[in-house]
Amino acid sequence: MFTRILYPTDFSDVSKKALEYIKRLKEAGTRDVVIVHIIDERQIVRFPGMKIAWERGRCNNLETELLGRLEKEAKKELRLAESKLKRVGFNVKVITRIGNPFREILRVEDEEDVSAIVIGSHGKSNIKEMLLGSVSENVIRQCKKPVLVVKR
Secondary structure, three states, X not given: OOOEEEEEOOOOHHHXXXXXXXXXXXXXXXXXXXXXXXXXXXXXXXXXXXXXXXXXXXXXXXXXXXXXXXXXHXXXXXXXXXXXXXXXXXXXXXXXXXXOHHHHHHHHHHHHOOOEEEEEOOOOOOOOOOOOOHHHHHHHHHOOOOEEEXXX
């Protein structure tokens, strides 16, 4: 039924907990996992034009260094998640983007034709939401596919 899972991650504890749930879906017929990490554009908005410059490959030294660090940290975490899933027997695709996390997650949902999304209830944001994190809530409200929300 859920043969292709989208796993958005910000590397928070609850996001890592969601990974453990995904591993269990192998027995239920899941074959493919698309891991997506979005470098939140709010992390870099202090530098006007950085997002556009990054997308076009024309960052200055400071911008390049900041984005390089974010990408390096993300790739390290993504490789770890990818290897855990491959050990269980999943086919894994890894996607990294920059932008608004929930909008990019919805874009990947469409592009990758997933059958379900597995997401943590809260991420790394300092904003305390009453019930859900803002990214999780927006994904749940606007996605087209079923969503498994993993609580803290």
